[in-house]
Amino acid sequence: MHTRSGLLAAVAISAVALAGCTTYQDPSASDSMSAGTTESASMQAQACTPVAGDTLVVLADDMNLQLSDNVVPAVNADSATDPVMAALDVVSAALDTPTLIQLNKSVDVERQTSADVAAQFVSDNGLTAPQSGTGDLVVGTANFSENITLGEIYAAVLRDAGYTVEVRTIGSRETYMPALQSGEIDIVPEYAATATEYLNKAINGADAATIASGDIDTTMAAVAPLAEQSGIVFGTASAAQDQNAFATTQGFVDAYGVTTLSELAAACGPIILGGPAECPERAFCQVGLEDTYGIKIDSFLSLDAGGPLTKTAITDGDVALGLVFSSDGALG
Known part of the structure; x- marks a missing residue:
């Protein structure tokens, strides 16, 4: 600050001394200033x-920028008992994006099966069901490896709870969502924002404004009434995003x-x-x-x-x- 004040004073004195004199402008000075400005911008x-x-x-x-496509279990409302939801919440708590990357690497790069990778993941992380239940359940999955692996992980923890579980690859969302709503399947690994917008457009029309958000809590709050209308219950969203x-x-x-x-x-x-x-x-x-x-x-x-x-x-x-x-x- 002191240096800048001194410089301003010197400029003022020079201006007085030069008053009434013919001013000469060196063209090279302008070029130098321009070069300095360009250099500053490039820095x-x-x-x-x-x-x-x-x-x-x-x-x-x-x-x-992106909507919150966190992995979240979607469950048929009639199947959403406390033991089922508690088991699925255990899985959600164990998942984050780096973990999901490693699961996909094991299947897609190292060519292990989804069932083997899921079993190893459940064992390595000590995932056990906190409550007991009985009965038959079908975990449906989309037809790509990540979703199949997630379905196998859900199934493993549900079996630990006491359920007999089948994992069934269904296909696209347009196929498995109606199957989930009808009770043909009980559970599917979903992606929060995409599932939200699927239900939003199914209920409110193809031109409905987007209600999913980049914030997962906001997205889950937005989808809750649509899920209830559709006979679906969402579990706890994981930190894992695709x-x-x-x-x-x-x-x-x-x-x-x-x-x-x-x-x-x-x-x-x-x-x-x-x-x-x-x-x-x-x-x-x-x-x-x-x-x-x-x-x-x-x-x-x-x-x-x-x-x-x-x-x-x-x-x-x-x-x-x-x-x-x-x-x-x-x-x-």
Whole structure:
């Protein structure tokens, strides 16, 4: 502060001394100031070019751009007894996203079966049912490995409670949700925000405004009355999420010191983004990165939705940031 005051005083004295004199402006001074301004701007937002590397890292969605697709058990209302719900809550308490990544890695990368991975997980974590029950239950699952593994984990803890349990792969949500409501199946591993919007549109119409949120508690509160109308009870949502995420390489993180999307926006100038063809027009993809975070996109490379093309483009250094799924086994 003292230095700045002294400088201002010196400028004032010089101005008085030069009053009435012809002013000469050195063109090189203007060029120098312009160069300094450009250098300052580049220091604030560096050119964050892609960095190749084998290790993928998800940048934290610290402003909740994505809706809260936490893993949550959905149960037919007639089957939602205290022992059943207590057993499912035990599973929810044991799950988080890093755990889900490792489960998926065991099945999708290491090629173990979902049943074996589930049994090992239950054993390693000492998961036991807190209450006893009897009867037959059917755990339905969607037709992809993560959901099947979760169904097997639910089944294992329910068997510990005393139930006879069948795990049955049903298919898509449009197939298993009606089966859950009718009682053909008793339980299914669900994803909070997506299940919420499925019920929202089924009850309130295809054009119903989105009620799911980036906050899981808000989402679960929003879905509760819809679930009651539909004959469904949701258990406790886990911390495990399977939703859109944006990944880069560990080398990129180390080079530019960013671990969140907000930090990326603050540290970097325009970047190269990769993802599915529709990404530039989607609120949860490029549009959201730009509008929610202020991330600048220099160019977009059309690849796939969290698949091998996008992941390879990230590790090869073709893109700085790519759309992946937060529970992908490749992140483990």
